[in-house]
Amino acid sequence: MHDILAGILETFTVVNVAFIVAGVVVGIIVGAIPGLNGPMAIAVALPVTFYMSPLAALAFLVGISKGSMFGGSISAILINTPGTPEAAPTAFDGFPLTQQGKGLKALKMSLYSSVIGATASDLVLFITAAPAAILALMMGPPEMTAVLLFSFTIIAGLAGNSLLRGSLAAIFGAFLSIVGLDPESALPRMTFGVIDLQDGIPLIALTIGLLALSEIILQIEHHLFHGDASAKRAAVFSKDTPAENRTVTPADWRACARSIWRSSLIGIAIGALPGVGAVVAGFLGYASAKRVSPRADNFGKGELEGVAATEAANNAVIGSALIPLLAIGVPGNLTAAILIGAFLIHGVQPGPLIFKEHGVLVYGLFTAMALADIFNLIIGAVGLRLFAFVLNVPNAVLYPVITLLCIAGAYSSENSMFGVAVALIFAVVGYLMRKLDFSFATFLIGFALGRQFELFFRQTVILYADQPLQLFTHPIAVGFVVLTFVSLWRIARRQKKKDDVVALMEGPTAA
Numbered sequence: 001m002h003d004i005l006a007g008i009l010e011t012f013t014v015v016n017v018a019f020i021v022a023g024v025v026v027g028i029i030v031g032a033i034p035g036l037n038g039p040m041a042i043a044v045a046l047p048v049t050f051y052m053s054p055l056a057a058l059a060f061l062v063g064i065s066k067g068s069m070f071g072g073s074i075s076a077i078l079i080n081t082p083g084t085p086e087a088a089p090t091a092f093d094g095f096p097l098t099q100q101g102k103g104l105k106a107l108k109m110s111l112y113s114s115v116i117g118a119t120a121s122d123l124v125l126f127i128t129a130a131p132a133a134i135l136a137l138m139m140g141p142p143e144m145t146a147v148l149l150f151s152f153t154i155i156a157g158l159a160g161n162s163l164l165r166g167s168l169a170a171i172f173g174a175f176l177s178i179v180g181l182d183p184e185s186a187l188p189r190m191t192f193g194v195i196d197l198q199d200g201i202p203l204i205a206l207t208i209g210l211l212a213l214s215e216i217i218l219q220i221e222h223h224l225f226h227g228d229a230s231a232k233r234a235a236v237f238s239k240d241t242p243a244e245n246r247t248v249t250p251a252d253w254r255a256c257a258r259s260i261w262r263s264s265l266i267g268i269a270i271g272a273l274p275g276v277g278a279v280v281a282g283f284l285g286y287a288s289a290k291r292v293s294p295r296a297d298n299f300g301k302g303e304l305e306g307v308a309a310t311e312a313a314n315n316a317v318i319g320s321a322l323i324p325l326l327a328i329g330v331p332g333n334l335t336a337a338i339l340i341g342a343f344l345i346h347g348v349q350p351g352p353l354i355f356k357e358h359g360v361l362v363y364g365l366f367t368a369m370a371l372a373d374i375f376n377l378i379i380g381a382v383g384l385r386l387f388a389f390v391l392n393v394p395n396a397v398l399y400p401v402i403t404l405l406c407i408a409g410a411y412s413s414e415n416s417m418f419g420v421a422v423a424l425i426f427a428v429v430g431y432l433m434r435k436l437d438f439s440f441a442t443f444l445i446g447f448a449l450g451r452q453f454e455l456f457f458r459q460t461v462i463l464y465a466d467q468p469l470q471l472f473t474h475p476i477a478v479g480f481v482v483l484t485f486v487s488l489w490r491i492a493r494r495q496k497k498k499d500d501v502v503a504l505m506e507g508p509t510a511a
Helices: 002-011 012-031 038-051 056-078 083-100 104-139 139-151 163-177 197-198 203-227 230-236 251-269 278-292 304-315 321-327 334-345 359-392 394-414 417-436 442-466 468-473 474-511
Strands: none
Touching: 002 012, 002 359, 012 038, 012 056, 012 163, 012 251, 012 359, 012 417, 038 056, 038 163, 038 334, 056 104, 056 304, 056 334, 056 359, 083 203, 083 230, 083 278, 083 304, 083 442, 104 251, 104 304, 104 321, 104 359, 139 442, 139 474, 163 442, 203 394, 203 417, 203 442, 230 278, 278 304, 278 442, 321 359, 394 417, 442 468, 468 474
16 A cells, blocks of 8 residues: 555646646657557657656656657547558548548547546556456457457458458458568568568558558548539538537547447457557447448548547556556557666566556556546647537648648658558558459458457467367367357358348349
8 A cells, every 4th residue: 555655646746747748749749640659759859768767757658659659640530541550440430430521420429438448457457467467468369369260250241331341351461561571580581582572561551551641642642533522621620510519518428438449359359468468459449330330331531420439448458458457568569668767777577576666657658548538638638629620621732731741741650661662562552452342351351350360370380280179178269269159150041132122122022
């Protein structure tokens, strides 16, 4: 109890609170810039923390992490350019909402659901750090293979109007994910002699090209054939816009509440699994919301529930990713891995003894995370209208600026023109996918999960090739495999009902 009170009191100093606020502001700005992200900003800021106290350093870095996760949704919603890869599903419904004059509503829901997801994750971290870490330790290669196998079944729920096109897009994404060094032999695969491809196709550059630059190409095409739509867009976002298009109403809360809490739980679970990350959590949250929502057909066309589900899920990863870091010294994601450096700089070794040897620091960190959530809400709410002013910028100014930001972001992701080349190539790929009605969601899921699934699957084969029956001694893996088959059965049954309805409707016409 002494450590808890001492940690709380130490956090509430002027210096520590100021660093939390500074971290949140920096994080929001960095997250909103395409190509930059929280881990990148934390890595840059890490040397600066050498001159801070341990708690001030960790509070500053945690503030950056919290702010950047929400910041990624700002550009995703307003200009269809995800600031961070995990915000990609946010753009699916956020940008259509902006086009409908509901950009401010979407930003507000993104902010509120982000804070709810992050706060829920922090509470789980505070209460169950050690027990949850024990569960995470039980997740070996067989369990992770089963989890990712189950995750692939969500592709069917995001395939759009054509299950075939959605599946082909997912297979294409998974195929591209294996470009680079073989995880077992370290030999290059499909690199065609390009050294830059040995690390694989960069996700940030790919996402920028696929979602943002392809949209620019479409807008140029639209301008050439239909004229400039910026005047209409500016008129839609004005003081004359109906209040229900600018605020989150009680009806919106009722419609999104279940998805927010469900996605928060998904994000918490994903965050506690080392190596999975917020990208997977965001897609899983979005897919689970679409699967059970009565408005599933509206997803991708401007459904507020899609924004809420994605942001709650990817923000819920932040707190739970620290569970294995603090309890066993194993980082749950890239941000947590960088935070190890902050701990070590100040002579603190993450692991089972940290609660005993540095209890004041740990509970001070917990308090700083709670304060970061509060400041994220306050600073985000104050800046929302400022962010939304981008909607009133004419297309002739806005789209060149977006293009420059995309190119700069793609360059910074790899620190070379290779990232720019990847973004430009996938801009064309994205344009063709839009024209041919192939699903971005399934492609990105396949790309995000493909390499991880291959790694864990091959590890499982190496461990149990001679004794396959030993896999039945892993109840978690068996459980997820069963869930996969149940999910596939339900998808097949739903597809059959859909086909029967279509046949019934076409029957009288044919007659």
